[in-house]
Amino acid sequence: MNNIAEHIQKIKASLPANVTLVAVSKFHPAEALMEAYEAGQRIFGESRAQELVAKEKVLPKDIEWHFIGTLQTNKVKDIAPFIHTIHSIDSLKLLQEVNKQAEKHGRIIRVLLEIHVAEEETKHGLTPDECRTLLDSDLSNLRHVQIGGLMGMATFTDDMERVRSEFRRLSSLFHELKEHYFANQPEFKDLSMGMSHDYHIAIEEGSTMVRIGTDIFGERQY
Numbered sequence: 001m002n003n004i005a006e007h008i009q010k011i012k013a014s015l016p017a018n019v020t021l022v023a024v025s026k027f028h029p030a031e032a033l034m035e036a037y038e039a040g041q042r043i044f045g046e047s048r049a050q051e052l053v054a055k056e057k058v059l060p061k062d063i064e065w066h067f068i069g070t071l072q073t074n075k076v077k078d079i080a081p082f083i084h085t086i087h088s089i090d091s092l093k094l095l096q097e098v099n100k101q102a103e104k105h106g107r108i109i110r111v112l113l114e115i116h117v118a119e120e121e122t123k124h125g126l127t128p129d130e131c132r133t134l135l136d137s138d139l140s141n142l143r144h145v146q147i148g149g150l151m152g153m154a155t156f157t158d159d160m161e162r163v164r165s166e167f168r169r170l171s172s173l174f175h176e177l178k179e180h181y182f183a184n185q186p187e188f189k190d191l192s193m194g195m196s197h198d199y200h201i202a203i204e205e206g207s208t209m210v211r212i213g214t215d216i217f218g219e220r221q222y
């Protein structure tokens with residue numbers, strides 16, 4: 001058995017039944033994704049629009065593509081024909097653009113709101129207050145997006161207690177928003193948190209979706 005297939009099977013066997021694995025394949029060639037595909041993986045996460053579009057063209061059509069990186073508004077149109085879930089919605093403007101492009105293709109695109117919980121300035125996302133403000137605005141005309149939950153990244157550090165407390169804050173925001181804004185919407189159900197070095201903690205803190213790259217495909221060559 002080759003490495004990628006073996007890694008996927010190991011990780012999958014360790015995940016609770018309610019946790020979805022997004023195989024983060026950015027910077028890896030289509031052949032590597034194909035190995036994962038042949039091992040049964042169907043959900044892949046990419047972070048650059050151009051790279052994603054190129055891979056989508058050559059890989060099997062039953063792959064569920066997730067966009068996990070920073071998304072510029074002018075790139076939304078490129079991925080709108082096929083993208084399943086966008087994890088990185090960090091403004092109303094971006095949400096409106098996704099809605100507009102999805103409508104052109106008669107699609108509904110699932111989106112997650114990205115929340116800034118890490119201490120690093122460089123991490124993207126809405127603050128909890130910005131997120132509440134976004135949800136307080138009138139979204140009723142956005143019929144081509146479905147808000148499916150939240151996404152966040154913890155600080156990149158060896159201090160696992162800090163990582164845990166950031167995941168815990170994100171999880172508590174998720175439950176607050178679910179109760180307040182999405183009480184009758186079962187589709188608001190995903191908490192996308194956890195990467196190769198911290199997904200075990202993320203799962204303990206309530207993650208339903210882990211985004212794992214390095215532990216599956218190895219180190220990325222930038």
Ligand SMILES: *Cc1c(COP(=O)(O)O)cnc(C)c1O
Pocket residue numbers: 024026047068069153194195196197211212213214215
């Ligand atoms: C690259 C990336 C990942 C995967 O990181 P690994 O450490 O390789 O598992 C997860 N989430 C986001 C948003 C990423 O950009």
